[in-house]
Structure formats: C-alpha cells, structure tokens
Amino acid sequence: MNVLQDSSFTFKQETDDDSVFELLCRKYLQHKVIDAQLERQYLDSFDWRLYRNNLVCGFDRLNSSTHKQHNTQKGIFFVVDKKTGASICEFPVNRIPRFSDDITQQTCRKLLNELLGIRALITVASSAVKRRQLNILNQENKTILILRTESYTLTEQTDKHHYFSRLTVSPVKGYRKTFKQVRQYLIDQLKLPIAGKAMFDEILAASNKIPGPGVFTACQTLNDTHNTGEAVRILLHQFLEVMQANEPGLRDAIDTEFLHDYRVAVRRTRTLLGQIKHIFPAKQLDYFKREFLWLGQITGPTRDLDIYLLKFDDYRQELPKGMQNHLAPFQEFLERHWQIEHTLLRRKLDSKRYQKLIDKLHHILEDKDSSAQYTRLKRIAPQDTVNATKPARIVAGKILWKLYKQVLKEGKAITPQSPDEDLHELRKSCKKFRYLIEFFQDYYPSKSIKMLLKLLKALQDNLGDFQDLCIQTTQLNHFAEQMQQEGLANTQTLMAMGVLVEKLNVRKMSTRAEFEHRFNAFTQPDSKEPFSDLFKPQHQPKGITI
C-alpha cells in the first residue's frame, strides 16, 4: 500500500510561524482555521519502552483559560509514530491512563499492552502547545489537507527558555494530489527546511532527558586489565545506580517493577559480595552482607503482596465461574496489607540505617585510588583482600566453575523423595550461578554465554515455578487464617481459597515431577560441554582463594 506520510518543516526564524501561516491562508482561500492552546504531557514507561519502539504517547488537555472545560481532567490521549508523526490512535479520555489495562480502546490497549506489560505510564516531559490548524477545503467544503503550525514551550523548569515551532502537513487519504502540490510549494516557494529531528527528541534534549534502558545493563565493560577489586567495584556501582534509579518509583509506587528491579539489584549485590570473596576487609564485608540482607528482608513483604495482587486475576480464573467473585474479600485484604507494608518500607528507607548503608557504599566505590587503598587494606588484613589484585578474569572463571559443579552436585542428590527445601537450595545456587555468568559475561564469547543462559533458564524456570507454588500454597493458608482473625473472611471466601490451594497443589506436584526431566536435560553431555569449555580451568591458578 502506498501510504503518504506527514511532512514536517521547521522555520528559519522564530517569528516565521505566524507569517508563514498567514501566507498559506491567503494562498488557499477555501479554508477553515482552528486555533487551540494545549497543555501536553508526554507519557512513557520509566524504561522508555514506547520511545524505544519508535512511538510517542501523550495526553493533550485544552488550556482551561481558553476553553470552557475548566477544572476537568478530560483530554485527548494519543499515540503517534515518532519518525513520521503519523497518528496511530487518538481518542478522548477522562483522565490519563496509568496502565495499558486502563485504556478502553481495544487496538490501542493491545498495542501498549505488548510494549508496556505491567509498567505504568509516567509523564516524561510536558509542554504548552499553541496550535494553529489550517484545513484546506474543496468545493464541497470538505477537508482535503491539514496544515498545522505548533509552537511548543517547555513547561518544566529548565535553565533557559525553550521555544520550538513546526509546520506539519498531514495528507487526507484519497487526496494525494493536493498534498503533493502544497508540499512542493513549501519546499520550492517558501524554502522551508524539512525537519530532520523528531519534535519529541528536541523536547527531550531541551529538557535534559536522555531515554535510557532503565534496566540492568553494563555501562562499563570489564576487560583483561581489571583486577578483581576493580571489577567488583564497577559491578557494585552499577547495582547501586539501578537501586537509586528505582528508589523514587518504588517509594511512590508507580508500578511494581520499580521494587522488583530494586530487589534484583539488592540480590545481585548480595551475590557478588557473597561469592567473590577476599576483596574487602572482613569487618567491612560483614557489614555490607548484613545490611543488604536486611534490605532484602524489608523489601520482601511488599514484593510478596505485589505478586499476589498481580496474580489475582489468574487466581480468579483458576476457580469455577460461580466461585470467582468469592475471592473479592481476599483482594481487599491484600490491598489493605500492601498499604501497611509499603508505608513501613518507606519508613525504613527514610531511616538513618538505610542512609548510612548507601553513604558507606558510595564511599567505598568512590575511592578511586585503588592501589593506595589496597596497600592500606593489606596493612589492615592482607589475607582478607588477597583476591583484590588478582586478574578478574581468572578469579571469575574459578568461581564460575566451582558454582557449576555445586549446581550439578546438588541437583544429582535430589530424588523424588527429597524434601522441597533441597530444590529451594538448588534454585538459590542456580540463581547465584546465573548472576555470576551475567556479571562476568564480558570475558566470554556472547554467543556461548547466550547458549549457557538458555540451558540454565530452562532449569531455573522449573525450580522458580516450584518454589513460587510452595510459597503460595503455604502463604494462602496463612492468609486465610489471618483474614479470619481480622474478621474479613466469610465461609464462601475461605472455601474459594481452599479450592485455590488445592488447584495450586496439583500444579506444584506436576512441576516437581517435571524437575527430573529438566535436570537430566541440563546434565546431558551436549549441555555439559559448553559449560566445561568456558569455565573449566586449564591449570589450577595459584594464590586465589575462593
């Protein structure tokens, strides 16, 4: 299909927009002018999922001073293609949707659902827009082309005043000739330059906003010159950055991913501190290990409740139709407890203990004079920091091989009669192993690492599902008791929860039965070979203690 796309032009001078518009009005006498002043909010997820998929999403509200809709949140929600500016969807809404599930328009909901998942939309930039629209009409007074000058003023506080202006020519389907003529006139006669950069990019640049990945990615890669002490500091720095980037979002409970990503960074930090030994003095290491364990514990209850609330629809679906509504008090219970736990979490993040931990971590990471530091450290306790000056590649390889062997040993020891705890221990070992592979992946061919992670993931998925089901079945029973104590549970709800526990128990059994097959696949010679090839040391490195 030969689809015409919007064309955008910039103005040579800031004052040109009005004069060009007047000129166009005189040239195309049969026209209609529509003026509007808008307050625009650009929306995206914290990790810029829409931007990264070449979409611009926003909400336009008619400026209350120029419109009757005073004190109303009503406005137009839109999604456009970032490059072409072509409208993908546009419809009125009573308030800005927070999640894609809040969108009633099906196509738009589906599109954003695929990209956003459970991430919330947040305002990433805002501007005041003065729009002058010229609809060129034919003899039937029908619009056959839309020309629009839009001038943008940033409404966020920035160092200086920013003002941008654009002329956009939007074709009307089936009126190709007029579009081409007008476009040519703007290029040939008015000599207007075609806009090179998307308007949204200009606005973001002016607001000093840089769309980043927002997820764990190594901003500094590890290389052969790094010793283990330096590598650990680089990694800890990255995890701290992730924690700090997610902290405001988890405090404001924008969406559940902030807390999730925060906790992942905490877990990664704990794994690194626990696995790469003899880098920090024992006393310092003990402090960080203890405090990060505490961070894991204080963030746990809110995350657990997040998971139950996220799974709530699935729980409902597990039940027969007639029983589904009986779970409503359970949802109420979860929401109430979530509020309590989240408030407690916020308080703990405001505590001196937390602040001290972050300050101390900053302190050890910002001390760049590593050689002097190590000398100092050696003076304190040389055996504590014996690995710090060893090459990171060698130390990492040795630890990865040890962890791999540990995974195999623990897995082989599991029989159908083994207690659930054994699978839980194996799950923890697998997780540590995967984290370590990810931390030090720069030292290995990326293709091999991808393959190893895929093999490991198949096993981890099974262990993860099993552990989740174990916790859920126990916890649901516990919740039911708690609801009774709080006077929230009626017989119907308790029965529904009982049925749910039964269903989850059945799934738990089948997941457990699947383990043997998954572990066998993981230990097949074909699967073992790539791990050995990558991590098995050719000779025993000297002077490394793990």
Place this chain on the structure above:
Amino acid sequence: MKIIACYNIKGGIGKTATAVNLAYLAAQEGARTLVWDLDPQGAASFYFRIKPKVKKGGKGLLEGKKTLDDVIKGTDFPHLDLVPADFSYRHLDLQLDDFKKSDARLHKLLKPLKAEYDTVFLDSPPSISLISENILKASNTIIVPTIPTTLSLRTLDQILSFCEKTGIAQSKILAFFSMVDMRKKLHKQIIENPPQNVRILKTCIPYASDVELMGVHRQPVSVFAKNSKASLAYQKLWQEIRNL
C-alpha cells in the same frame, strides 16, 4: 476487524443515518473506522461531503483492477474513512453473479483491510438480492433499523426468513426501532410489545428533525447538535451495540 452492516429491505428508514452516526461515534472513541457506502444513491458519501465516485466502478473492485484501499477517502474526522458510493453499484448484483462463490466476494474484498481498521460499517442499499446476501455474510453484526409499524415488522420477518434460507446466523441480527414517534399509539404499542423472534435493542432512535438536518449540515448529528435527543440516542445505541 468487526464488520457491522446497516441493513433493511425497505428504504428511508434511517440505515444511512445509523451507519454514519455510529461510525462517527466509533471513530471518536479511537477505533479506526471505515464506512463503505454500497448504496448507489450515495447518501453516506453525501453526508461526508465526498463525491460518490469510484474509479473503475464496482466492477473494477470486483475484478481486482482497484483494491478497496485504492479508493478510500478520508473524512473530516480523525480515523474515519469512507469507500464512496458509485452509480455503477446498481449493477453489482449482476457483476457479482459472474464470480465463483459470488456470495462471499465482498468479504474477500474487505479482508486485506483487516490490519488497518477496527470497525467497518456497510451501508447497504434497500434490496433483497445477491449484494444483500454478500453484505449479510460478510458482517459480524447486522443492525436492522425498523419503524414500529405493522409493515416494517412484516419486513423484519422477511429478513429473518431470508437469513434462514441463505444460512446466515440469525444471532447476528440486532433490530432497533427507528424514526420513533411516541405520540403515535401504534409506535407505543409495538415498542411496549416488541417481537420475540429477534433480538431488539433497548435504544430507540426518535423521529427528529436533527436527523433530517444532517443533509443540510452534511455532518453526523453529534457534530452539529451534540446534545440533541437524536445525538444522545445514537450515543446510547452505539454503547449498547459496542457492549454486546
């Protein structure tokens, strides 16, 4: 892509007004909407100020010389497009007859637009013919505007038996009362005791001058008389259909 036909054997009962107004409301909600004006009289095209002319005519479309996408025109409203009427559509019946699977030809023409539109309204000509059969078979929902009179109810029965004979599921049919004047005793009686053999929507569209004024304004009624009785009735009707 949901295909909704506005159909009745009778003329002048509000098919086009229904298609145009509901399509406008669907587009306003953000659905990418297309109206295909299949009536050679071209009233829907007129309402949207679009010339009732299709290059190579209906035959060109049927023979694949032109695709539907080639002849679509944008209306004055965002995300609302139109396939205009063409005088040659009066021969569509004969032209369809020349094709294999002649009752499914229309559906085949619409298929490539699946990714482009969420909702398609087919404004059908007042007839009971091969083109009607094509329209009814291509649609997921068939809206039948019905004036609450004895003759109109008789026509509704004829539509139902036509569907039965041609293998079209009667469950697709949604009738509603159109051009209602509650001052008329017969209208009132029929609305209070609607036929039981077909699904009748709760919303009635009143006999209102604002609907007639669409021809003067050449716009959907919700554009020039947003809060009028007629506009509110169409909004309610659309909500009812959409939520089914």
